[in-house]
Amino acid sequence: MPTVKLATYNINGIRARQARLLEWLEREAPDIVCLQELKANDAAFPLNEIRAKGYSARWVGQVSWNGVAVLARGAEIKERHRALPGDASDSHSRYLEVEVNGLIVACLYLPNGNPQPGPKFDYKLAWFERLIKHAKSLVASKQPVILAGDFNVVPTDFDIYDPTHWRKDALLQPESRECYERLLKQGWLDSLRHKHPGEKIFTFWDYFRNHWKRNAGLRIDHLLLNKTLAPHLHDSNVDRWVRDQEGASDHAPTWVTLSIGDKPKRKAAKKAVKKTAAKKSPAKKAARAKR
DNA sequence: ATGTCCCACCGCGTGGGA
Numbered sequence: 052m053p054t055v056k057l058a059t060y061n062i063n064g065i066r067a068r069q070a071r072l073l074e075w076l077e078r079e080a081p082d083i084v085c086l087q088e089l090k091a092n093d094a095a096f097p098l099n100e101i102r103a104k105g106y107s108a109r110w111v112g113q114v115s116w117n118g119v120a121v122l123a124r125g126a127e128i129k130e131r132h133r134a135l136p137g138d139a140s141d142s143h144s145r146y147l148e149v150e151v152n153g154l155i156v157a158c159l160y161l162p163n164g165n166p167q168p169g170p171k172f173d174y175k176l177a178w179f180e181r182l183i184k185h186a187k188s189l190v191a192s193k194q195p196v197i198l199a200g201d202f203n204v205v206p207t208d209f210d211i212y213d214p215t216h217w218r219k220d221a222l223l224q225p226e227s228r229e230c231y232e233r234l235l236k237q238g239w240l241d242s243l244r245h246k247h248p249g250e251k252i253f254t255f256w257d258y259f260r261n262h263w264k265r266n267a268g269l270r271i272d273h274l275l276l277n278k279t280l281a282p283h284l285h286d287s288n289v290d291r292w293v294r295d296q297e298g299a300s301d302h303a304p305t306w307v308t309l310s311i312g313d314k315p316k317r318k319a320a321k322k323a324v325k326k327t328a329a330k331k332s333p334a335k336k337a338a339r340a341k342r
Numbered sequence: 343a344t345g346t347c348c349c350a351c352c353g354c355g356t357g358g359g360a
Contacts, residue, residue: 064348088360090349116359163360171359186351203360257360258346301347301360311344 054285055309057083059199059272060293061255061302064090068095073282075293075304076104082124083151084304085158085199086110089118094118096322116258119158123151131155137181145178154280154311155189158285159200169318172221175203179230183237190221190237195280198239201255201302203275204231206241209251210270212236212237212262222271239275242307244286254289256306263294272305283309 058081058317062068064084076084084106093112101108101122109128110120121128135146145160159182164175186220189196204227208214217223229306235241243252253268276284285308294303 067348088348165360225352260345262345 053310054080055083055154055311056306057085057274057309058290058304058306059085059087059158059274060304060342061087061160061201061272061300063099063302065120066091066164066320067298069100071293071296071299073100073104075100076101076106076122079290079304079306080124081304081306082126083118083154083156084119084122086122087118087158088116088203089113089120090115091118093281098170098218102321109147109149110203111144111147116335117144117160118250119147119157119160121149121151121158126151135159135178135278136185138177141178143263150194152154152311153192153194154309155196157186157189157194157196157198157200158203159198161201161203163203164224164227167224172224173227175221176226177271179227179234182334183230186234186239187237190239190277192277192280195283196277197280197307198275199275200273201203201271202231203271204228204271204273205269205271206231206244210244212251212252212267212340213253213271217269222269235275238278239278240281242274242276242284243270243289245284245304246287250287255302256294257301263299266296272302274305274307280309283311285310333335 091112092114096110106122106124107128108122111133112118130149132148148157162175162178164172205211205222253270254272256263256268287307290304
């Protein structure tokens with residue numbers, strides 16, 4: 052494949068959202084999908100329906116809460132981790148790390164952390180520290196790596212419609228943001244922000260107060276590329292139409308396209324060199340001198 | 343404090359989580 056489209060989508064209940072998920076898969080045909088908030092145990096995962104759309108799948112379910120999955124269209128998924136390393140006592144299904152055609156994909160659902168302060172916020176920060184530690188081993192990998200998921204962090208005040216009413220929320224706390232910054236500083240590229248500098252762009256609009264209709268959103272679903280993968284980033288955006296559907300999740304699928312396998316960068320570089328050479332060719336120079 | 347939606351546990355209404 053010339054480009055790979057990889058999306059992350061907090062589905063908010065895979066059973067409640069199954070029809071919507073299948074429609075989206077059909078219409079957008081992403082190659083790799085990271086899902087969060089399955090809110091279902093392993094046995095309830097709709098494998099047959101997803102297979103029928105041409106996808107293989109790995110998932111880590113849990114009754115009621117959390118739950119993550121990776122889907123891959125027409126490709127094998129090799130499992131690397133079914134949990135975030137660093138705390139064997141952590142029972143939440145929030146992390147699934149796999150490999151698809153040589154690409155390492157970490158699908159994550161970072162704890163929300165509300166109410167703050169309190170044990171849930173402590174758990175969020177502890178989970179973040181474990182992620183930072185584990186990510187350090189991935190960022191410098193010669194293999195391409197992507198961290199994709201619901202990070203439950205609004206990186207800056209620019210990443211929310213209006214921070215006023217969210218100041219006390221765990222998603223905006225300085226501690227949460229500091230963790231995210233520290234993660235990025237390892238060398239990860241924030242794809243969506245990189246492709247849309249200076250643009251208010253959101254991935255989540257809660258169900259309250261008509262937030263979707265007012266485009267009062269937050270950017271909390273992120274796709275981070277390691278140094279090997281970053282040069283292959285082609286595009287990044289949000290499938291907003293999914294959020295507009297009846298019975299939609301409060302998140303919209305957020306995606307990157309990656310040019311992997313056909314070395315488009317090299318071709319582009321060669322072309323650029325040819326153009327430059329043509330401009331400065333002696334014939335043209337002479338023509339210019341005549342004028 | 344509130345708004346809405348999804349889930350479990352019940353047993354069709356309520357409480358937890360986001």
